[in-house]
Amino acid sequence: MTQLQKFTETFGGTDQRWLLSREGTDTAETVTLDHDSWDDKVVNGRLKGGEPMKAGSGGTAGKMIPYGGTGSLAGFLLNDVPFRVGGGDKVAPMLNRGRIAVKYLPSTVAVGATLAAGARFKLVDVTV
Numbered sequence: 001m002t003q004l005q006k007f008t009e010t011f012g013g014t015d016q017r018w019l020l021s022r023e024g025t026d027t028a029e030t031v032t033l034d035h036d037s038w039d040d041k042v043v044n045g046r047l048k049g050g051e052p053m054k055a056g057s058g059g060t061a062g063k064m065i066p067y068g069g070t071g072s073l074a075g076f077l078l079n080d081v082p083f084r085v086g087g088g089d090k091v092a093p094m095l096n097r098g099r100i101a102v103k104y105l106p107s108t109v110a111v112g113a114t115l116a117a118g119a120r121f122k123l124v125d126v127t128v
Contacts (some may be wrong), residue, residue, distance in 0.1 A: 014080045018050040020099035021122060028078045028093035034063035035089045041107070042064055042083050048106040049079040053094060055116065063089065066107065072116035073109065076100065101126045 019025070023040075033047075034056050041047055052067035054074050067073050075094040083090060097120035102109050111123045 003040075011064050015104065016079075018052060018076070018104040019095075020101050020122075020126075023098040024095050025035050025078065025098070030095050031064045031075075031094045032062070032108065033081075033090045033092050034065050035087060036112060037063075037065040038090075041087050042085055045082060045084065045105060047071075047077055047081045047083045047088040049076040049077050049081075050105045050107075052105065052107055052109050053077065064092075064094065067109065067113075069108065069110065069113075071114070072119075073121070074115045074116040074119055076105070097121060099124055 027044070031052075031053075037060060038047060040084065041051055052073055053064040054067040054071045056063045056065040064074065073115060075096040078093040078095045078123050081090060081092045096118060099122045102111055102125055109123065111125050115121060
């Protein structure tokens with residue numbers, strides 16, 4: 001199914017407190033999100049920037065799925081992305097390096113999370 005239907009959307013208001021550095025923001029990797037895996041993360045027709053992700057396997061091989069604390073953390077959705085439940089897979093920017101404030105991520109990630117090959121993060125537990 002395609003996501004090329006006509007619709008209206010509003011931009012702005014993205015909470016990016018989770019980004020503690022600019023590193024990697026200008027060279028984000030383009031990835032494909034497995035649509036069915038992300039349905040539970042949609043809020044007001046969007047996936048929130050900062051959602052952690054990992055590489056899929058089996059039926060989702062070659063695509064990114066939500067990171068839920070197991071497996072290897074590959075990266076974070078760089079910014080909010082429009083996402084329609086019932087639509088098709090979505091191409092999105094993935095941040096794969098930099099300093100990350102885990103406190104402000106939309107989903108839980110431990111400071112000691114296992115990183116995927118190629119991911120270069122400093123996961124920080126901020127107190128502010």
